Amino acid sequence: MQQQRTLFDKIWDAHIVRSSEGYPDALYIDRHFIHEVTSPQAFDGLRKRGISVFNPSRTTATADHNVPTKDQHLPIKEALSRHQVETLRKNCPEFGIELYDLGHPYQGIVHIIGPELGLTLPGMTIVCGDSHTSTHGAFGNIAFGIGTSEVEQVLATQCVLQYRPKTMLIEINGTLGNGVVAKDIILYIISKLSSSGATGYFVEYAGESIRNLSMEARMTICNMSIEMGARGGLIAPDETTFSYIKGRRFAPQGESFDRLVEQWRHLKSDEGAQYDEVLTFEASDIGPMITYGTNPGMGIKVTDRIPALADLKSSSEQTSLSKSLAYMGLEPGTSLLGKAVDYVFIGSCTNARIEDLRLVASMVKGKKKAANVEVWVVPGSKQVENQAREEGLDIIFEQAGFQLRQPGCSACLGMNEDKIPAGKYCISTSNRNFEGRQGPKSRTFLASPLSAAAAAITGKVTDVRELAGAALTSNN
Amino acid sequence: MSKEKFITLVSTAVPMPIENIDTDQIIPARFLKATTREGFGENLFRDWRYNSDETPRNEFVLNDPTYSGKILVAGKNFGCGSSREHAAWSLYDHGFSVVISSFFADIFKNNALNNALLPIQVSDEFLKKIFAAIEKNPKTRLTVDLSQQNVVLEDGSSETFDINAYKKTCLLNGYDDIDYLLSLKDEIKHFELAH
Ligand code: SF4
Numbered sequence: 045m046q047q048q049r050t051l052f053d054k055i056w057d058a059h060i061v062r063s064s065e066g067y068p069d070a071l072y073i074d075r076h077f078i079h080e081v082t083s084p085q086a087f088d089g090l091r092k093r094g095i096s097v098f099n100p101s102r103t104t105a106t107a108d109h110n111v112p113t114k115d116q117h118l119p120i121k122e123a124l125s126r127h128q129v130e131t132l133r134k135n136c137p138e139f140g141i142e143l144y145d146l147g148h149p150y151q152g153i154v155h156i157i158g159p160e161l162g163l164t165l166p167g168m169t170i171v172c173g174d175s176h177t178s179t180h181g182a183f184g185n186i187a188f189g190i191g192t193s194e195v196e197q198v199l200a201t202q203c204v205l206q207y208r209p210k211t212m213l214i215e216i217n218g219t220l221g222n223g224v225v226a227k228d229i230i231l232y233i234i235s236k237l238s239s240s241g242a243t244g245y246f247v248e249y250a251g252e253s254i255r256n257l258s259m260e261a262r263m264t265i266c267n268m269s270i271e272m273g274a275r276g277g278l279i280a281p282d283e284t285t286f287s288y289i290k291g292r293r294f295a296p297q298g299e300s301f302d303r304l305v306e307q308w309r310h311l312k313s314d315e316g317a318q319y320d321e322v323l324t325f326e327a328s329d330i331g332p333m334i335t336y337g338t339n340p341g342m343g344i345k346v347t348d349r350i351p352a353l354a355d356l357k358s359s360s361e362q363t364s365l366s367k368s369l370a371y372m373g374l375e376p377g378t379s380l381l382g383k384a385v386d387y388v389f390i391g392s393c394t395n396a397r398i399e400d401l402r403l404v405a406s407m408v409k410g411k412k413k414a415a416n417v418e419v420w421v422v423p424g425s426k427q428v429e430n431q432a433r434e435e436g437l438d439i440i441f442e443q444a445g446f447q448l449r450q451p452g453c454s455a456c457l458g459m460n461e462d463k464i465p466a467g468k469y470c471i472s473t474s475n476r477n478f479e480g481r482q483g484p485k486s487r488t489f490l491a492s493p494l495s496a497a498a499a500a501i502t503g504k505v506t507d508v509r510e511l512a513g514a515a516l517t518s519n520n
Numbered sequence: 521m522s523k524e525k526f527i528t529l530v531s532t533a534v535p536m537p538i539e540n541i542d543t544d545q546i547i548p549a550r551f552l553k554a555t556t557r558e559g560f561g562e563n564l565f566r567d568w569r570y571n572s573d574e575t576p577r578n579e580f581v582l583n584d585p586t587y588s589g590k591i592l593v594a595g596k597n598f599g600c601g602s603s604r605e606h607a608a609w610s611l612y613d614h615g616f617s618v619v620i621s622s623f624f625a626d627i628f629k630n631n632a633l634n635n636a637l638l639p640i641q642v643s644d645e646f647l648k649k650i651f652a653a654i655e656k657n658p659k660t661r662l663t664v665d666l667s668q669q670n671v672v673l674e675d676g677s678s679e680t681f682d683i684n685a686y687k688k689t690c691l692l693n694g695y696d697d698i699d700y701l702l703s704l705k706d707e708i709k710h711f712e713l714a715h
Pocket residue numbers: 108109153154155174176392393394452453456457474475
């Protein structure tokens with residue numbers, strides 16, 4: 045008798061090459077993405093062993109982490125960044141791997157280009173030497189980040205050794221309020237679970253609020269699964285998924301697409317399938333969110349106050365809070381509303397897709413940024429950039445005084461020149477607010493594209509609902 | 521590729537009683553630009569170790585000659601955040617072969633195990649005990665016995681730790697996952713054809 049299984053278990057089981065007692069499972073990987081930062085040592089490993097790539101057609105490369113977001117046609121100025129990108133340029137042809145290099149129409153942040161090119165499909169196993177590989181799970185697949193030793197495993201054998209994680213179901217019921225978007229949902233969940241609350245788990249997101257989201261919004265949610273410690277997050281595919289994939293560059297076309305859709309329709313957890321943990325949240329409890337601390341779990345509704353020391357139970361939590369707030373230059377028990385910001389960063393694999401840019405544009409159209417802020421809009425890929433220009437969003441941004449840059453990871457991690465200066469505040473649509481993440485001693489407030497756009501206009505932390513009134517509805 | 525074999529380690533330890541130490545602190549992104557595995561130790565905890573003018577911050581534990589050793593003892597949720605294996609490389613390159621904490625982030629744990637850096641998860645109580653022992657005597661020595669799977673303090677108190685049997689064999693013998701996967705190559709080819 046077949047047991048009821050979760051979607052996660054079905055996909056995992058279908059990819060086991062070898063499962064032996066006491067050993068991790070050898071899991072076959074359908075799709076592998078690489079970038080310049082976490083791949084060079086893996087290629088070196090292959091060379092040292094004298095072996096080739098097992099199946100080069102299943103790996104796709106792009107340059108994203110180090111790349112400048114201005115003048116991409118010129119050689120990269122910073123020597124080490126240039127060397128890393130050049131190393132990728134040398135390794136890919138040597139091992140027969142397709143590279144979307146700077147200047148290529150498909151170049152972009154690795155987790156943005158996979159889905160937009162139709163390389164990311166339901167039911168797959170997907171890995172990349174990058175923790176936000178969880179993004180791809182929005183299509184109903186198992187996607188997770190790996191280390192460089194594991195990148196080498198995949199290149200050498202198209203497999204990784206993995207222990208089966210536990211499963212967690214997170215349900216969000218009901219309808220979202222005005223001004224509340226996908227980023228707020230995930231920041232809210234992480235604030236409830238903490239930055240380690242899902243460690244050891246793979247999360248499935250479900251419920252009415254998730255079903256109503258667009259594919260891009262679902263990617264925002266899955267993207268940040270890692271920020272609560274989860275290996276990854278996935279959402280069962282549905283009509284929204286299929287219509288997003290249809291016609292994309294590398295997606296199966298015509299009849300073979302229709303046949304696949306029939307198979308994909310079965311990709312869901314069985315009725316009564318058991319999860320190791322089940323959590324339920326109400327959409328109506330979620331408001332526009334913002335982080336105040338130095339890990340993504342330190343988030344509040346923008347209308348709430350930063351916790352006071354007395355609100356925390358353990359002395360170690362109090363120490364963490366004091367340390368974070370000292371770094372951030374903030375006081376416990378205070379409100380962030382009205383706090384002046386210096387930079388606004390709209391970008392990263394969390395929120396740099398076309399819908400995010402449209403959302404920002406809808407908010408700022410006809411308005412101007414505040415004089416005290418610098419605003420960077422960094423599209424997630426060349427395709428997103430081109431689309432934005434086609435739709436005239438570039439003009440809206442220009443009139444608002446925003447800088448529309450070229451695609452890359454940019455100030456999400458500050459590996460290129462795009463760094464937030466020491467002590468400055470940045471409201472950012474990215475996924476990490478760690479100390480120094482956006483540049484040494486930079487201070488990050490994570491928020492949605494809407495909240496970031498609002499702050500760009502007012503120059504301070506703002507409740508987006510106050511600024512835009514009731515006009516805010518979207519399925520993003 | 522064979523790695524160094526891990527047998528038993530007796531060493532003083534470096535205390536870092538901070539929770540949620542993320543991999544961006546262990547090795548900030550701007551130092552991820554090397555294309556080899558060596559030399560990351562220099563930039564381990566870079567922004568905690570040095571002031572912006574590159575002078576060492578004396579109050580940071582790695583700059584304090586009172587503390588030394590091959591064991592790092594850290595607060596819970598060590599290694600959260602980015603999947604960069606460079607975090608494990610920089611700890612190893614700096615000279616650590618064991619990290620003890622009451623909780624580890626998943627990817628960091630895997631990365632450490634793949635690089636002969638042993639992550640040991642102990643109870644909150646035992647972690648407190650270790651911090652107290654180091655505070656009392658910075659030269660106190662911890663014994664980590666991988667085959668017995670335990671950590672022993674100088675006062676004789678000890679705690680056993682879990683490690684997966686496969687990973688333990690790899691560490692004890694100095695071999696790695698790719699050796700194992702390469703031995704499955706025919707099976708993988710069959711799988712790929714049928715899949
Ligand atoms: S945008 Fe940020 S989080 Fe995403 S892949 Fe790039 S560096 Fe990582």
